[in-house]
Amino acid sequence: MDCRVKPGNDGLLLLSLAPNDCFARIIAMDLVTLGIQLLNAIQYGMVLFLVASGLTLVFGILGVINLAHGAFYMLGAYLAYWIAAYTGSFWIAVVAGVAIAFVIGMLLETVFIRRLYGRDHLAQVLLSFGLILVIDEVRQLLFGKDVHSVLPPEGLRGAIQLTDNLSYPVYRLAICGFCLIAAAIIFLVITRTKIGMIVRAGAENREMTRTLGINFDTVNRYVFAVGIALAALGGIVVAPVSTVYPGMGDGMLILSFVVVVLGGIGSIGGAAIGALLIGLTDTFGKVFFPSVSSVLIYVLMAAVLLWRPNGILGRREI
């Protein structure tokens, strides 16, 4: 296999490393392609952020390791498929799916999760792993094992022509926009509202906050439910581009944890930075380092943790 690729057009030489076994490719990438790959990277990063934001809330603020996060992402996607097929409207699927996930989150918190606060992480891992198995079976019973498609909403189905043979789906741009709005809302709620202040205070020092008379039971329930709802929202929003299939949650779960750890546990801003970094690493890794692209993300995580053991913006130790 020829690892030196002759480009069709002139451009900047972007990378040059040992080429003999295609560990890295010598590729000249022109500015347009570079721009498109950056767009790919950012869009992927934004999706990761949306899905991981729920996890960073639950892990960072409640201190609960929720392995079922990926399962809720998958459940959200299947709900989106089913509700959109049933009602014919994608927007109803978004609202209904999030509402259903929120209610499920509240129920789960009341019945199971509240027994886990303060206990060691192994208990949380066991419970949430059990939840994964249960949710997968429920999904199998309700929706079957098939692979499904979800159509993007009307008006977002077109594509923008980027080069003479490549176009970019409008819906992917819409996802970027949506994730930005979601990030802004989360940020505003956490930093500018009273409930956000309580949540942050609880994350920093739970005992002191409790002494000041804040009832944490309700706050925790809402935070967990919001975390689950965000995971499901990620699944719903991404369903039109990712297709809906069994096992879609597994990869997303691992990536979400990497984002959270990379960005710093409990930090929304860190999660955003972490997600973007992973988007960039994954996208350019696939093009330049194909044989090791699967490992690059973890190498990045290890490198960042060596530099900053608490993550990029992390300040709290779990």
Add this chain to the structure above:
Amino acid sequence: MSKIIKVSRRTLLSGAAGAATLAVTPRLFSPAIAQNAPLKVGMMLPYTGTYAKLGQFIDNGFKLYVEQKGGKLGGRAIEFVQVDDESKPEAATDNMNRLVGREKADIVIGTVHSGVAMAMVKVARDTKTMMIIPNAGANDATGALCSPNVFRTSFSNWQATFPAGKVMFDAGIKNVVTITWRYTAGAEMISGFTENFTKSGGKIVEDLTLPFPEVEFQALLTRIATLKPDAVFSFFAGGGAVKFVKDYAAAGLNKTIPLYGAGFLTDGTIQAQGEAANGIKTTLHYADNLDNPANLAFLKAFKAKTNMDGDIYAVQGFDAAALYDIGLTAAGGDAKAQDKMIAAMGAAKIDSPRGPLSFNKAHNPIQNIYLREVRNGRNEMVSIAQANVDDPARGCKMA
């Protein structure tokens, strides 16, 4: 750490009584030599995960044949034991040992994922258990690791894509970019195509790969657009195939760079892919509109049983049952008479829904490979890409 086990008189007496009882009761666990004891068929398939639907269809196809024969194969009643392999190679050896050792399956049918199947083949070779592979195409299963007791009713990866090389070159395509997952099946599928394509005079511009089972294709699609090949040859299956075809169309690449692939790209996935699949040409040992009597009957029966449209996975499961039936009948229903079974199965000529099916010395199918195009929501046969394709069984000591 030592523990002193206290043996009280009570325990001793109970133990003795129990042993005496066992000695006089009839032997409940004697081996099933009786002809009317059911045969245990172990189905080790992906019942969950990205290949869940394929596992389900293979299972349904196998059971359809057994039902058509009144619940019996070779005159013996059949009992099924199901194991979900989750397409995880690392758990495969344990799962297979469970079926062979603990459940004492008379034959194991499995599986979809080639990595899992190869682990199963190793156990089958060591324990001399009969095994039929109803999908996994790893070349080695009927190549370097071939074994008399291992059969395959599906295809070898080489066999499914080799004909595409010449077909595409003859269609005027001179430069191709290949794309697939980085695992055994992906590498072997692409290499079968590449062997024939370069032999005919074509050129591979670049081989793109991504780790299995990742489905983020955007970066590689952009790369394809930059390279501007005459066509793209791909291998994906299951959920990944749906996403790839949809992403390819969403990026508008299907308008300027025709997409070809191994048939799995569009088998069982067209409904989810929708319009994005139209016009995609693939090579496979089956097409949805084959009009031989066996296929028409099979599709009708499958629809009646499962209310779903049969596909190649169901056919492979169906033929696996047919093959075992032939073997068992020749052995007079005795699952332990392996030599007779193997001889009969090796010489079998089956009138399969896919067309005429026979087996080579390495126990891989000899079959037609069809060129299909996605039209009207199904894979319609365009032509026979290559007839009676025989896998070269490289490295097999039996051939």
